[in-house]
Amino acid sequence: GREAVSFPPLLSPEAETEALLRSTLDSLSAHIAVLDETGTIIAVNQAWRSFAALSGYVGEDHGIGTNYLTVCETSAPFSPDAARTAKALRAIIAGRSSEYRMEYPCTGPDGARWFQLRVTRPDRAHTRRVVIAHEDITEVKQAQDALARLTARLMMVQDEERRAIARELHDTTAQNLLAAALNVTRLRD
DSSP states (O other): OOOOOOOOOOOOHHHHHHHHHHHHHHHOSSEEEEEOTTSBEEEEOHHHHHHHHHTTOOSTTTTTTOBHHHHHHHHTTTOHHHHHHHHHHHHHHTTSOSEEEEEEEEEETTEEEEEEEEEEOOSOTTOOOEEEEEEEOHHHHHHHHHHHHHHHHHHHHHHHHHHHHHHHHHHHHHHHHHHHHHHHHHHHO
16 A cells, blocks of 8 residues: 655746746835836736735735836826836836836825835846836935934034134133233333
C-alpha cells in the first residue's frame, strides 16, 4: 500500500509571471489601477479595493470596467484638477507624454487626506497600458504644515528679539547721549 502523493499543477511561465505581478501590486500601499488604451480600468490592487470599500463604493468589480478617462472628463466642468487629469491622461494614452503628477485633497472615510496622483505609461511599445497610482501623502503634508508653522513662529520670535535689541540699543544710546550732553554742559560751565 503506497499512497499516491499529489502535487499542485505547475503554473505556466505566463501564469507565474501574472501571479507575481498581482502579488507585487497588492503589496504596494498606493491605490493602483491599470487602464487600457481607452482609459478603462482593467485591473486594480488590494489598496485600491480596500479604499473603494471604505469609501462606500458598492460592487464586486471595485471599478474594473469603469472608464477612468470618462469619469475625469465628466467631472472636468466642476473640478480644475479633473480637467487637468483628463488632459494629461489623453496625452499619455496617445503617447505624447509619459508621466503626470498632481497633489490633491480628498475627504475620505477617515476625514481629510492628501494624495499624489501619478499617471504613467510603461515604456514597452507592444502594451498600451496606463498605470494610475494614488499615494496617500497626508503625513508629508501635515509635516510640511507643521514646518511652515514652526518657521513662521521662528521668524516672529526673531523679529520680536530684533525689536527688543533695537529698543535696548536706542534707549542705551539715548541715555549715553544725554549723559555726554550733561557732561559737556557741566564741563562748559
